[in-house]
Amino acid sequence: MEARIEKVKQQLQSQGYKLTPQREATVRVLLENEEDHLSAEDVFMLVKDIAPEIGLATVYRTLELLSEMHIVEKMNFGDGVARYDLRTESNKHHHHHLICVQCGSMTEIMEDWLTPLEEKLEAEYNFTVLDHRLDFTGICSKCRAKEEEQSKNDSGSAAPTNV
Numbered sequence: 001m002e003a004r005i006e007k008v009k010q011q012l013q014s015q016g017y018k019l020t021p022q023r024e025a026t027v028r029v030l031l032e033n034e035e036d037h038l039s040a041e042d043v044f045m046l047v048k049d050i051a052p053e054i055g056l057a058t059v060y061r062t063l064e065l066l067s068e069m070h071i072v073e074k075m076n077f078g079d080g081v082a083r084y085d086l087r088t089e090s091n092k093h094h095h096h097h098l099i100c101v102q103c104g105s106m107t108e109i110m111e112d113w114l115t116p117l118e119e120k121l122e123a124e125y126n127f128t129v130l131d132h133r134l135d136f137t138g139i140c141s142k143c144r145a146k147e148e149e150q151s152k153n154d155s156g157s158a159a160p161t162n163v
Contacts, residue, residue: 001028001031001032004027004031005019005024005027005028005031008027008066008071009024011069011071012069015069017065021051022047022051022054022058022059022062023062023065023066025047025050025051025054026043026047026059026062026063026066027066027071027086028050029043029046029047029050030043030072030084030085030086031086032046033046034085034086037075037077037083037084037085037106038083038084039081039082039083039084040056040059040060040063040082040084041056043059043063043084044056044059047059063084066084067084070087071086071087072084072085072086072087073085073086073087075097075133075135077097077099077104077106077135078099078101078137079104096108096109096112096113096133096134096135096136097109097134097135097136098135098136098138098140099135099136099137099138100137100138100139100140100142100143101137101138101139102139102140102143103140103142103143105140105142107140113134114132114134118132
């Protein structure tokens with residue numbers, strides 16, 4: 001974790017910013033919760049445990065700065081809430097998501113399926129893709145299973161009609 005914090009510090013310094021204690025606390029929370037896609041409010045509640053003096057506005061400003069510097073990815077999954085995800089060096093591009101419209105669950109796809117498309121865009125249009133995002137919205141397997149179970153129950157419980 002310390003190496004990643006040092007990397008963020010270097011990225012900030014290269015753009016004339018400092019890694020203040022508040023920014024460091026925010027980055028630590030993002031690192032400790034890498035599996036989650038935290039909202040600014042989520043980050044704020046967790047940062048307050050580390051730095052009780054920090055304000056919500058400071059967390060928002062820090063997240064916006066980190067987003068502008070491409071240290072974090074700001075995402076919206078259609079629920080009107082911005083969420084933040086720390087970018088990793090191993091991913092040239094951001095990972096992709098499967099988002100369930102019924103329960104709100106999200107599954108990450110770490111594989112980059114769009115590399116062949118990027119190569120085609122480069123070859124055919126002389127266009128260099130720097131980044132992309134791909135989110136699929138639909139119905140997850142758990143919700144589909146519930147629907148199928150409900151459908152079975154509904155069709156089996158219909159009252160017989162007398163003709």
